[in-house]
Amino acid sequence: xxxxxxxxxxxxxxxxxxxxxxxxxxxxxxxxxxxxxxxxxxxxxxxxxxxxxxxxxxxxxxxxxxxxxxxxxxxxxxxxxxxxxxxxxxxxxxxxxxxxxxxxxxxxxxxxxxxxxxxxxxxxxxxxxxxxxxxxxxxxxxxxxxxxxxxxxxxxxxxxxxxxxxxxxxxxxxxxxxxxxxxxxxxxxxxxxxxxxxxxxxxxxxxxxxxxxxxxxxxxxxxxxxxxxxxxxxxxxxxxxxxxxxxxxxxxxxxxxxx
Amino acid sequence: xxxxxxxxxxxxxxxxxxxxxxxxxxxxxxxxxxxxxxxxxxxxxxxxxxxxxxxxxxxxxxxxxxxxxxxxxxxxxxxxxxxxxxxxxxxxxxxxxxxxxxxxxxxxxxxxxxxxxxxxxxxxxxxxxxxxxxxxxxxxxxxxxxxxxxxxxxxxxxxxxxxxxxxxxxxxxxxxxxxxxxxxxxxxxxxxxxxxxxxxxxxxxxxxxxxxxxxxxxxxxxxxxxxxxxxxxxxxxxxxxxxxxxxxxxxxxxxxxxxxxxxxxxxxxxxxxxxxxxxxxxxxxxxxxxxxxxxxxxxxxxxxxxxxxxxxxxxxxxxxxxxxxxxxxxxxxxxxxxxxxxxxxxxxxxxxxxxxxxxxxxxx
Numbered sequence: 013x014x015x016x017x018x019x020x021x022x023x024x025x026x027x028x029x030x031x032x033x034x035x036x037x038x039x040x041x042x043x044x045x046x047x048x049x050x051x052x053x054x055x056x057x058x059x060x061x062x063x064x065x066x067x068x069x070x071x072x073x074x075x076x077x078x079x080x081x082x083x084x085x086x087x088x089x090x091x092x093x094x095x096x097x098x099x100x101x102x103x104x105x106x107x108x109x110x111x112x113x114x115x116x117x118x119x120x121x122x123x124x125x126x127x128x129x130x131x132x133x134x135x136x137x138x139x140x141x142x143x144x145x146x147x148x149x150x151x152x153x154x155x156x157x158x159x160x161x162x163x164x165x166x167x168x169x170x171x172x173x174x175x176x177x178x179x180x181x182x183x184x185x186x187x188x189x190x191x192x193x194x195x196x197x198x199x200x201x202x203x204x205x206x207x208x209x210x211x212x213x214x215x216x217x218x219x220x221x222x223x224x225x226x227x228x229x230x231x232x233x234x235x236x237x238x239x240x241x242x243x244x245x246x247x248x249x250x251x252x253x254x255x256x257x258x259x260x261x262x263x264x265x266x267x268x269x270x271x
Numbered sequence: 272x273x274x275x276x277x278x279x280x281x282x283x284x285x286x287x288x289x290x291x292x293x294x295x296x297x298x299x300x301x302x303x304x305x306x307x308x309x310x311x312x313x314x315x316x317x318x319x320x321x322x323x324x325x326x327x328x329x330x331x332x333x334x335x336x337x338x339x340x341x342x343x344x345x346x347x348x349x350x351x352x353x354x355x356x357x358x359x360x361x362x363x364x365x366x367x368x369x370x371x372x373x374x375x376x377x378x379x380x381x382x383x384x385x386x387x388x389x390x391x392x393x394x395x396x397x398x399x400x401x402x403x404x405x406x407x408x409x410x411x412x413x414x415x416x417x418x419x420x421x422x423x424x425x426x427x428x429x430x431x432x433x434x435x436x437x438x439x440x441x442x443x444x445x446x447x448x449x450x451x452x453x454x455x456x457x458x459x460x461x462x463x464x465x466x467x468x469x470x471x472x473x474x475x476x477x478x479x480x481x482x483x484x485x486x487x488x489x490x491x492x493x494x495x496x497x498x499x500x501x502x503x504x505x506x507x508x509x510x511x512x513x514x515x516x517x518x519x520x521x522x523x524x525x526x527x528x529x530x531x532x533x534x535x536x537x538x539x540x541x542x543x544x545x546x547x548x549x550x551x552x553x554x555x556x557x558x559x560x561x562x563x564x565x566x567x568x569x570x571x572x573x574x575x576x577x578x579x580x581x582x583x584x585x586x587x588x589x590x591x592x593x594x595x596x597x598x599x600x601x602x603x604x605x606x607x608x609x610x611x612x613x614x615x616x617x618x619x620x621x622x623x624x625x626x627x628x629x630x631x632x633x634x635x
Contacts (some may be wrong), residue, residue: 034557035461035519041468060560081457083558083585105460123466 027142029075031057032064032090033103034082038124039251042077042103045131052135061085065094065175072096074142075119079148080104085168085177091116093170101134167195169202176202180219184233185255186211188226221268223247223261231268276347287344288422299337307333327386331582332379336408339371340415345417364416373409376401439609455597459484460518464518480518485509487511494541502569502576503535509544509567516552524556529568537576538571539630540608544578547626553595554624559585562570576632581625598626605630 029052039057046052055071058064060083068076068090077100080087087102088109097246102113105124113121117237119141167178182197188208195202212222222228233249237257240246245257247265257265287296307329316324346367350360380397387393462484469477490508494500506528513526521599548565563582570577598615605614609631618625 035465036521037465037468037519038461040472043466044468044471062560081557083560105457105464124460125467126464 017176025051025143027052027075027139028055028071028073029053029077030055030064030071030073030098031068031077032061032068032082032087033057033077033079034059035079037078038103045128046135048132048250049135051139058084061087062175063088065090068094068098070095073098073161075099075138077101077103080106080113082111085175088112088116089166089168089177093168093175097140101138162214163216167202167204169195169204171202178202180215183220183230184249184251185229185253187226221261221264223265224256224258227255227261229255234269237265288419288426289344291342291426292423303333303337303516304497318396320393320396324390328383328397331382332375332404335375335378336411339375343367343371343412343415344419347416348423368409368412371412372405374402375408379404394432425602426602428526434610455553458549461519462515469518476518480515483511483515487515491542491545498541499538500541501535502537502539502578504543505539505541506530506535508542509548512548513565516556520552520556523559523562524552525562525564527566529566531569531571532569534569534576534616537571537630538632539576539578540604543601543604543630544580546601547578547580547628550595550597550626551580551624553597555582556582561585571632574632575629577627577629579625579627581623583623586622601628 027045031039031042031054033042036059041060043054043057046087047052052075057066058067062084064076064078064082065085078087078090078100080102081104082163087104091097091100097117099119100113100116101122102109102118102121103122103124103126107123110121119138122130122134126149144165165180167180167183169176169178176196179194184196184198186208187194188194192205193208193211195204206224208222208228211220211228215228219228219232220228229247229249234247235250235252236248238246240256244259245262246254248254249259289299310329310333311325314320314328315322318325320328338479346363350363382398384394462480466477466480466484469480487508490504490511506515510526517524517526544567548567551563551565563584566579566581568579568581570579598617602615605628606612607610611631614629616627616629618627
């Protein structure tokens with residue numbers, strides 16, 4: 013306790029925090045543990061990814077306690093569309109996401125159930141991180157890591173204040189747009205800040221194929237393929253959209269479609 | 272090339288057990304060759320037939336029967352040789368035997384008559400030997416039928432043995448994985464976290480939850496993979512599980528059951544409900560911010576005991592397609608235990624999800 017008192021004297025600055033966690037008892041526990049830390053003020057608690065996201069963007073807290081498995085948006089999906097990046101302490105029962113969490117610049121990763129002492133350590137790290145103000149340092153690093161090649165089932169995008177959750181089944185094709193990609197579905201298109209490389213490795217290779225530096229298409233959307241010029245091809249999608257096939261894309265397409 | 276022909280032949284032979292192994296064919300040909308040789312030697316030496324006539328007599332009659340015996344597989348198979356030897360099968364064989372013998376004798380006679388027109392001495396011999404030929408034909412017929420029965424039963428036995436070894440292997444494997452496969456470890460850790468929280472706010476409730484969790488774990492560890500229990504036991508256990516989840520999710524989880532007394536005594540594999548309920552919670556409760564109703568009902572139809580588990584889900588939740596691993600495990604397990612397919616059905620609608628499992632009931 014003495015060390016805690018010392019902290020309070022040294023660091024007068026209040027830290028604002030938000031809890032995003034779907035179980036009430038887990039939130040209660042966090043609140044109870046936080047009683048030891050008078051410098052951390054809880055400014056909101058939320059039971060799902062959607063409302064948590066909105067609150068973080070509105071209230072801009074210094075610190076969030078974030079569960080991963082939550083209704084509507086998972087913790088990670090939420091982080092993708094956050095425009096304010098606070099320090100993050102993940103609290104979850106799933107140990108397999110630890111690496112990914114640190115890739116997302118997590119301050120700490122608490123495995124449920126966690127002890128008071130373990131919680132103290134995490135909060136201490138958060139204080140140091142917030143005090144030093146280097147929250148975004150590893151964020152740039154993040155884009156280049158993405159080691160885990162897990163297949164995604166939905167994509168979260170933000171347009172203005174609206175959040176859209178697009179099931180992967182609805183994606184027809186993806187087009188590169190500078191630092192962004194444009195995702196085309198049947199009825200709409202969405203801009204997302206991710207690389208083509210990310211989608212190439214995170215979409216099922218049985219359903220999607222990269223036919224060009226700038227295009228990833230859903231195989232079942234292909235209606236026909238035509239010779240465009242001397243050894244250059246175009247693919248015509250079911251709705252008539254014509255997309256170019258690159259020299260590298262052609263053999264891949266040939267192999268997948270087996271012709 | 273030989274391989275291709277062999278494969279095509281195998282395909283068209285419709286799994287005649289004679290052709291299951293190349294070795295069988297060689298033996299088959301050898302046996303007929305021996306029979307033909309004896310037939311030929313008897314003809315030339317004992318009955319003083321000319322060399323050519325004795326050879327033709329032997330080759331045509333025996334060659335014909337060798338071919339007929341191959342085709343005989345189809346009526347034998349039709350007669351269900353794996354089952355018990357019934358009276359109706361016996362009658363079928365009797366009729367079949369008469370038809371085949373008549374055909375065989377007539378064909379042989381017909382061909383030889385054309386070949387040796389005018390050889391009166393031979394025809395006299397042919398006519399005199401009629402009854403001996405009938406006798407041998409009947410013998411061949413009985414031997415062939417018996418051979419097929421033997422082969423089929425042997426094959427069934429082998430298959431059964433293979434199945435059993437496979438089952439044993441799988442059972443042992445899954446027993447090792449008992450806890451891991453039947454219960455999501457996150458359920459355990461999240462529950463422990465809830466208990467950790469309750470120790471401060473409501474110690475009495477924490478103690479209650481520890482006891483529920485212990486009872487549930489004890490049940491999960493008690494049985495082997497193949498053991499059956501009553502539906503009443505399963506129900507008691509699943510209510511424990513739901514009570515624990517209810518402490519975690521509070522009003523978000525609503526459980527309804529619609530169970531007639533007659534269902535309670537039905538025999539079901541142990542821990543069969545838990546993965547179904549876990550699946551409903553995972554895709555219903557985990558992903559929703561509004562209450563999710565899980566409804567359990569059952570039906571006893573005599574031959575089968577049917578369990579239905581229905582849950583609504585958040586229509587906004589963009590679910591994954593296909594069945595989850597948990598349901599796949601249940602399906603595999605049911606198939607292994609009852610040796611039947613399609614015991615698990617999934618019915619996914621716009622706003623609800625339903626799993627139906629059928630459990631065959633043994634007649635008592």
